[in-house]
Amino acid sequence: MAKVFQMADASNLVTELRRNFDAGVTRGYEWRVTQLKKLLVICDKREPEIVSALHDDLGKPELESSVYEVALVRNSIKLARKQLKEWMAPDKTSLTMFPASAKIVSEPLGVVLVISAWNYPLMLSIDPVIGAISSGNAVVLKPSELAPASSSLLAKLLEQYLDPCAVRVVEGAVTETTLLLEQKWDKIFYTGSSRIGRIIMTAAAKHLTPVSLELGGKSPVVIDSDTNLKAYNIGQMGLQQWAGVHFSRLHPDNKEYAPKVIDSLKQELEAFYGNNPMESRDMSRIVNLNHFDRQSKMLEEKEVFDKIVYGGQKNRDKLKISPTLLLDVPLDSLIMSEEIFGPLLPILTLNNLEECFDVIHSRPKPLAAYLFTRNNKLKKRFTKTVSAGGIVVNDTAVHFTLPTLPFGGVGESGIGSYHGKFSFDAFSHNKSVLFKSFLGDSAIRYPPYSRGKLRVLKALVNSNLVDTFKVLLGLS
Numbered sequence: 347m348a349k350v351f352q353m354a355d356a357s358n359l360v361t362e363l364r365r366n367f368d369a370g371v372t373r374g375y376e377w378r379v380t381q382l383k384k385l386l387v388i389c390d391k392r393e394p395e396i397v398s399a400l401h402d403d404l405g406k407p408e409l410e411s412s413v414y415e416v417a418l419v420r421n422s423i424k425l426a427r428k429q430l431k432e433w434m435a436p437d438k439t440s441l442t443m444f445p446a447s448a449k450i451v452s453e454p455l456g457v458v459l460v461i462s463a464w465n466y467p468l469m470l471s472i473d474p475v476i477g478a479i480s481s482g483n484a485v486v487l488k489p490s491e492l493a494p495a496s497s498s499l500l501a502k503l504l505e506q507y508l509d510p511c512a513v514r515v516v517e518g519a520v521t522e523t524t525l526l527l528e529q530k531w532d533k534i535f536y537t538g539s540s541r542i543g544r545i546i547m548t549a550a551a552k553h554l555t556p557v558s559l560e561l562g563g564k565s566p567v568v569i570d571s572d573t574n575l576k577a578y579n580i581g582q583m584g585l586q587q588w589a590g591v592h593f594s595r596l597h598p599d600n601k602e603y604a605p606k607v608i609d610s611l612k613q614e615l616e617a618f619y620g621n622n623p624m625e626s627r628d629m630s631r632i633v634n635l636n637h638f639d640r641q642s643k644m645l646e647e648k649e650v651f652d653k654i655v656y657g658g659q660k661n662r663d664k665l666k667i668s669p670t671l672l673l674d675v676p677l678d679s680l681i682m683s684e685e686i687f688g689p690l691l692p693i694l695t696l697n698n699l700e701e702c703f704d705v706i707h708s709r710p711k712p713l714a715a716y717l718f719t720r721n722n723k724l725k726k727r728f729t730k731t732v733s734a735g736g737i738v739v740n741d742t743a744v745h746f747t748l749p750t751l752p753f754g755g756v757g758e759s760g761i762g763s764y765h766g767k768f769s770f771d772a773f774s775h776n777k778s779v780l781f782k783s784f785l786g787d788s789a790i791r792y793p794p795y796s797r798g799k800l801r802v803l804k805a806l807v808n809s810n811l812v813d814t815f816k817v818l819l820g821l822s
């Protein structure tokens with residue numbers, strides 16, 4: 347029987363990692379690169395096991411696991427390896443302050459905790475770990491217990507390949523996470539729901555620990571009637587991901603447009619999963635009974651059930667819900683007020699853009715907002731008016747794959763961001779360092795103060811910083 351993880355285990359773990367961090371184990375370039383290389387070996391050599399674990403947990407098709415989990419993680423590791431020297435190099439801001447010089451040094455925060463979610467169990471765990479290692483931290487990963495096969499595989503692989511002095515995995519659920527949260531960390535990086543995000547932030551506040559919170563919520567999609575529906579169909583990543591709330595903006599004179607959007611979505615879903623999506627091997631299942639029942643409840647709600655225009659089949663034993671489209675459900679229904687995180691797509695018919703903005707603004711700021719249109723003015727207005735973690739026009743979710751873009755939420759959808767260099771920054775402190783020689787100093791900045799000193803200093807401060815420094819350093 348596995349040993350029960352207790353308070354002493356959590357405390358000893360952090361003490362041990364802190365000792366190793368303080369001894370400098372993780373700070374050097376070589377250690378960081380070695381760990382990154384080992385992560386790459388995991389991706390290259392153990393992909394079949396990863397794909398199999400993701401299938402056990404979520405019924406995830408091989409293509410989705412190989413591309414959206416393993417390949418994306420592999421790219422993140424490669425980028426970090428390639429850029430690491432550059433990221434680590436101090437930013438030498440100014441030599442003009444001779445005989446003082448200054449630079450910004452990126453220093454690791456220390457011992458950090460990464461808590462991840464179940465829907466992309468590999469990527470949401472390893473991507474932040476790449477950032478933590480690249481910045482030279484010791485790290486503990488707590489994967490989601492709702493994806494148990496992936497969690498135990500991550501524990502096994504990280505133990506086998508990475509340096510146990512500084513990289514550890516703790517498996518478990520609320521009890522284990524709560525024990526971990528009692529400890530003093532130098533950063534907590536959390537991916538999950540906004541509800542638990544509040545618990546994480548409260549625990550972090552006790553030690554004044556900084557947090558990154560990658561949270562959820564409802565992400566709106568606005569479909570303008572001036573849209574190439576064919577192109578819209580190509581961008582159905584949103585449907586495949588089963589997340590979000592979708593609004594359509596319909597031209598007032600074109601009431602025909604809603605059925606067109608729905609027909610086009612139906613066609614595309616049938617092309618994806620055939621006539622019997624419940625039997626399709628390309629469709630993941632719902633993660634567990636709780637989530638199945640939660641989504642069933644949304645569908646069965648009064649005034650929602652009869653709004654189903656496509657799909658709606660369910661199989662509780664197999665944890666499958668078929669892709670389901672709903673038209674014009676009430677705004678105060680469960681499906682429109684809670685995060686869905688499943689294959690249900692409510693579509694609202696709205697009369698104009700103002701109404702779209704009103705609905706979006708009446709809700710917490712989303713992780714992402716999407717717009718489908720050919721209209722350039724509308725694109726500009728949307729990107730300017732809508733506050734969201736990220737915006738994609740004429741596609742969904744692809745901003746996640748671009749390491750040059752920070753990925754994260756705003757308001758209730760999250761705090762902080764990551765990916766590429768932003769992951770390195772998320773786990774680093776920008777330390778200002780100023781070196782001064784003993785050459786020269788000016789009595790003007792010291793007491794006893796006088797009107798003369800005040801006049802000169804004011805003039806200098808109002809003029810230019812470099813001259814001010816020169817005077818203060820006794821150089822002019």
Ligand SMILES: NC(=O)c1ccc[n+]([C@@H]2O[C@H](COP(=O)([O-])OP(=O)(O)OC[C@H]3O[C@@H](n4cnc5c(N)ncnc54)[C@H](O)[C@@H]3O)[C@@H](O)[C@H]2O)c1
Pocket residue numbers: 461462463464465466470488489490491492518519520523524537538539540542543545560561562563685687713755760
């Ligand atoms: N912003 C993003 O990048 C992103 C990505 C994926 C998922 N999400 C969000 O994550 C959520 C789905 O994932 P989930 O169901 O795993 O989220 P969750 O919040 O239930 O769980 C996430 C993690 O928190 C831990 N946890 C759960 N209850 C806890 C408690 N009481 N105290 C301490 N820790 C606790 C879990 O063990 C798990 O590791 C959705 O809201 C989704 O939008 C966000």
